Amino acid sequence: MSEINLERRIKRQAWVPEHRFFAVTAPGLEPLCAAELASPGVYDIQPEPGGVNFSAKLETAIQANLWLATAGRVWLRLKDFRVRLWEDLLRQADSVPWEVFITPGAPLNIQVSLIGSNLKHTGRVAEVVGQAAGKRLREMGLAPPVPAKPGDENAQRLQVRGSDRRASISLDMSGAHLHKRGWRAQGGAAPLREDLAAALLLHCGYDGSQPLLDPMCGSGTLVIEAAAMARRMPPGLGRAFAFESWPCHREAAWNYLKTQAVEQALGQPPALIMGRDSNASAVALARGNAELAGVGQGLVLEKGDFFAAEPPPGPGLVVMNPPYGKRLGSVRQAQEIARRLGQRLAEAYPGWRCGVVLYLPEWVELLGLKDTSVITAPFGGLKVTLLSGTVPQK
Ligand SMILES: C[S@@+](CC[C@H](N)C(=O)[O-])C[C@H]1O[C@@H](n2cnc3c(N)ncnc32)[C@H](O)[C@@H]1O
Known part of the structure; x- marks a missing residue:
């Protein structure tokens, strides 16, 4: 596939369909975050302990990152699937369109959490998912991601969660915690988050x-x-987000969203x-x-x-x-x-x-x-x- 065609396909796959997202909140704040999310273009809002699931197009989820005041981070669910056998993970990880969201050659931090899952070995799960991403990018003629060094705050964060018979693979849209609005020079004696x-x-x-x-x-x-x-100013206007480094990112569309937000404030x-x-x-x-x-x-x-x-x-x-x-x-x-x-x-x-x-x-x-x-x-x-x-x- 030519470079231009690949770029077009990446943008289409990211921006046209609806995706599933999870906005993380401090436990107790889920109903407030769900109420913040309730707006045109956001569907199937389902709070659960620790956050709120919702469906939306990528543009709307980008706006959620910009506007949510009570959330800590937004995850894009790349896959949500039933796991019986190890092969289920291999198949699902291989079918993720990694080239759409993972920056070629960039550090990738894969966090794995397994609770009562058939998948037993966190290190092996991380390895399999990292290998699937690398293989897919190489096949497209792109550099595979590299393992993040411990404490690398700028690394892309991927999360694999397994609980009972279900597992999910999610990619962090936000980067630094969303409570970091980008304006705090010093905290004072005991600042509120x-x-x-x-x-x-x-x-x-x-x-x-x-x-x-x-x-x-x-x-x-x-x-x-x-x-x-x-x-009516978005809390996230003064900060950077992880999605800005995704291959599917549209700088012009992002700048337009921010300009629109500033103009209507x-x-x-x-x-x-x-x-x-x-x-x-x-x-x-x-x-x-x-x-x-x-x-x-x-x-x-x-x-x-x-x-x-x-x-x-x-x-x-x-x-x-x-x-x-x-x-x-x-x-x-x-x-x-x-x-x-x-x-x-x-x-x-x-x-x-x-x-x-x-x-x-x-x-x-x-x-x-x-x-x-x-x-x-x-x-x-x-x-x-x-x-x-x-x-x-x-
Ligand atoms: C826990 S801090 C507030 C932190 C603040 N919400 C923030 O995010 O930075 C409590 C503040 O109350 C102030 N304070 C204590 N007694 C006060 C009083 N009698 N009148 C006005 N301010 C007082 C302190 O100077 C301190 O800045």
Whole structure:
């Protein structure tokens, strides 16, 4: 096949049919991610523990990488099959159109996970799949992939999973974890992970139309995620993705998607977004991060003590990630803070919607909110509670 014909076939095979994908989320965030995915062109959305399966064309999955705020990574399922015998793996691995997605000559990291599978030997499974990819590329006159060196972050990541009688072969579309939006210069004392910040906002029903305050903004994660949502800016605009190095990648189509996203974004948030912190250097850090994220315009960031400062005109949504035991100060100190937070909320924020990241579920009571709803998710070796509620009217 001539080079031009091969290139045409590669593009057609990637861009014309629908494929199956899996968006990985932190356990607990699956329903939020499924709701984010629900849009034209996305079909058969099926959450399962740890992520959400969906079907879409490649262009839509590329947009999912760009737009998903609560996902960690998106896998393209190259194969999903029943395994009885070793030969089933050989046959399926041989039938993958590797030349469409695997960069010739590039490092390939094959991760294998087998739970109760007929396929017993992870090393051998990786070898077979790597050999199938190499053989196919060589047959096309292309350089085979090379095994990735340990810790090579830029290597293409392929995952083979076997569980009972089923197995799948998937290719990572995202590269670095999607919570890495590309704007964080420094973290500050205890930054919240971006997908959790987005999850808290979505859990509170935030859509950008109401005033928002984070009175303990630290490095600014919650206000930056809020500003991106309010201005309809994709969280992934400032970062690179693994699919950009695929042979089927269409640079012009990708640039068009990004340009379109920038053009439809609002220049300003439609309602107030304010971050405060009692620590002046945290405010400076939040300002720097907001500029790097491209959402500095219209964001109000100022020094202030939550227990002394008055709320901005509202009611709106007050979100916060107060200092908590394991990471800042002691547990008892943090419980005392939760109790005092509840008092201050009741005194100054009646009728406000409130979202809080808490270290212990027991603290839900200390805050005294009504109409509460919680999500728990792992974070930094802990299980944190994302609490949404309303501050009672006096
Ligand atoms: C866990 S950090 C917040 C991290 C932030 N969500 C981020 O992603 O970087 C808690 C923040 O609360 C601030 N803080 C503690 N007590 C405060 C108070 N009374 N008023 C305002 N800010 C306070 C600290 O300075 C710290 O930046």
